[in-house]
């Protein structure tokens with residue numbers, strides 16, 4: 001099984017960890033395979049087995065009624081988030097690219113979890129503006145340059161025990177000293193400082209995969 005390429009971890013460690021992680025359900029494996037078969041050029045964006053099981057486990061613990069995902073891509077993360085929802089829970093996923101949105105909707109409809117997912121097409125910031133909270137769990141995985149804007153749009157709508165999960169917060173390690181002209185790395189580095197100095201929240205940046213930050217209210 002191919003691993004997503006977005007990882008700062010030694011590939012052998014990733015392979016070891018993936019081999020000792022519960023394999024994905026058949027519908028998730030199909031999304032994984034179709035994404036790599038038809039969109040190999042962008043398939044590194046797919047969250048994959050380890051992160052998928054992490055998202056599912058966080059949902060299993062938190063039992064959120066409303067999950068919001070920023071950045072659907074082909075729907076792997078969405079389906080992982082939907083897997084352990086409580087009976088009244090659902091996932092709203094936001095995607096700006098019409099082709100990716102359509103592809104993900106196809107995957108949701110072909111899965112046993114389609115009815116738990118509300119896939120919306122549009123710019124995540126604009127869509128968030130029209131959404132009421134409280135958000136019980138948010139997976140932030142859209143365009144990196146606007147991570148701080150997304151954080152600010154979400155933080156006041158977080159439920160008292162809400163959780164924000166933010167992907168790619170190490171961006172291949174480039175956040176430590178962003179290379180000249182690397183706007184994505186510079187933006188994520190600014191985001192990391194912004195969050196770490198925000199007295200409204202408590203966070204932990206996990207140095208696995210490509211960096212995953214878990215954020216909750218203080």
Ligand SMILES: C[S@@+](CC[C@H](N)C(=O)[O-])C[C@H]1O[C@@H](n2cnc3c(N)ncnc32)[C@H](O)[C@@H]1O
Pocket residue numbers: 045046047048069070071072073074075076077078094095096097100122123124125141142143
């Ligand atoms: C890293 S991928 C998401 C991966 C997905 N969450 C998963 O777990 O497999 C990022 C996605 O964010 C989308 N995106 C970029 N800018 C966006 C925006 N302004 N609003 C919504 N989605 C956006 C991209 O088109 C892309 O599909």
